[in-house]
Amino acid sequence: MVKPSDDDVINFPEKVNGWDLSTGKVSKVMKDIEETASGHRDGGELVTRLVREGATCEFLSTAGGGWRKGKLKLKMEFEFIPDEPESPLDDLR
Numbered sequence: 001m002v003k004p005s006d007d008d009v010i011n012f013p014e015k016v017n018g019w020d021l022s023t024g025k026v027s028k029v030m031k032d033i034e035e036t037a038s039g040h041r042d043g044g045e046l047v048t049r050l051v052r053e054g055a056t057c058e059f060l061s062t063a064g065g066g067w068r069k070g071k072l073k074l075k076m077e078f079e080f081i082p083d084e085p086e087s088p089l090d091d092l093r
Contacts, residue, residue, distance in 0.1 A: 009060040050074035
């Protein structure tokens with residue numbers, strides 16, 4: 001498993017759930033997916049597909065190794081932000 005960096009490149013050789021996703025840097029592809037999901041009635045289906053099944057793609061890493069075929073899955077994670085910021089002094093009290 002490889003965690004793509006923003007400058008790596010992804011190419012989708014076929015449509016994903018009827019969507020023609022762009023080829024480009026990871027940062028641009030993520031922006032396109034976000035815009036598609038928020039701007040279309042059925043864009044949530046695209047996100048669901050990417051989270052559950054992934055999509056066939058070609059991956060080019062800035063670290064080298066040439067184009068590699070595989071599957072891209074969207075990973076979601078939670079982030080908790082407390083109402084009251086933590087202080088480094090809390091441990092001393």
